[in-house]
Amino acid sequence: MIARQIVIHPDADATAQAVAGRLITAVQDAIAARGVAHVVVTGGSLGIAALQAVAGNPARHAVNWSLVHFWWGDERFVAADSPQRNIGQAAELFTELDALGLDRQTVHPMGSSDEYDTAEAAAEAYTALLAAEAPEGQASPAFDVLMLGMGPDAHVASLFPHHTSSQDTGAIAVHESPKPPADRVSLTMPTINAAREVWLLVAGSEKAPALAAAQHEVNEAAVPASAVHGTTATRWLVDRAAASLL
Numbered sequence: 001m002i003a004r005q006i007v008i009h010p011d012a013d014a015t016a017q018a019v020a021g022r023l024i025t026a027v028q029d030a031i032a033a034r035g036v037a038h039v040v041v042t043g044g045s046l047g048i049a050a051l052q053a054v055a056g057n058p059a060r061h062a063v064n065w066s067l068v069h070f071w072w073g074d075e076r077f078v079a080a081d082s083p084q085r086n087i088g089q090a091a092e093l094f095t096e097l098d099a100l101g102l103d104r105q106t107v108h109p110m111g112s113s114d115e116y117d118t119a120e121a122a123a124e125a126y127t128a129l130l131a132a133e134a135p136e137g138q139a140s141p142a143f144d145v146l147m148l149g150m151g152p153d154a155h156v157a158s159l160f161p162h163h164t165s166s167q168d169t170g171a172i173a174v175h176e177s178p179k180p181p182a183d184r185v186s187l188t189m190p191t192i193n194a195a196r197e198v199w200l201l202v203a204g205s206e207k208a209p210a211l212a213a214a215q216h217e218v219n220e221a222a223v224p225a226s227a228v229h230g231t232t233a234t235r236w237l238v239d240r241a242a243a244s245l246l
């Protein structure tokens with residue numbers, strides 16, 4: 001049975017703080033159970049705010065960050081130093097965790113346009129990286145927590161409505177993204193859904209129709225967020241404005 005939960009917070013800031021607290025606890029639980037934690041982080045305003053909240057949460061000192069792997073759900077295929085890069089926007093967290101033992105060998109960013117000629121090449125390299133860290137016979141690690149933002153059009157990662165649905169595992173190139181920049185790399189739906197826990201972070205009234213649609217029925221083409229789930233839990237961590245149509 002997959003646990004499915006919707007938790008409603010007063011506002012976006014409270015959601016970010018609560019996600020940070022949950023993430024630190026989930027990482028500790030994963031390390032206690034398996035000696036390692038695999039976390040997938042996301043871009044987007046709330047996803048980045050949650051990472052900033054981890055950097056400021058006093059409980060961050062309780063975690064052995066050298067045992068934590070960080071992965072990305074999607075990334076913008078632009079120059080490494082572009083302010084549009086999701087990893088760059090999370091720099092504050094990584095600088096803070098460096099001081100707490102984070103091993104940059106276990107931080108796995110998706111490739112930039114400085115390193116690869118095409119988003120396809122970056123996606124292929126990420127697919128190989130995921131496989132290299134996967135248990136025998138699997139295509140990716142069983143992520144302990146995979147966080148996703150959701151757009152007002154119900155996209156998750158860089159899987160937009162009516163994306164060319166990929167049943168492949170690993171990462172794919174995305175072009176003509178309706179949310180700029182146009183070129184991106186994204187985990188595929190099967191890889192997202194191989195995570196133990198998927199957390200969808202959603203705030204703001206402009207997301208309310210998509211949030212309601214995602215709870216209504218599974219329709220990957222029209223409402224990508226509706227098709228997302230973890231193998232043990234799917235948690236919608238939302239604010240009151242986003243939940244207003246539930």
Ligand SMILES: O=C(O)[C@H](O)[C@@H](O)[C@H](O)[C@H](O)COP(=O)(O)O
Pocket residue numbers: 042043044045046047074075076086148149150151152155156157158179
């Ligand atoms: O690279 C990105 O843009 C994202 O990973 C994307 O999927 C994001 O999470 C959503 O668009 C929500 O973003 P907001 O929280 O900013 O609305």
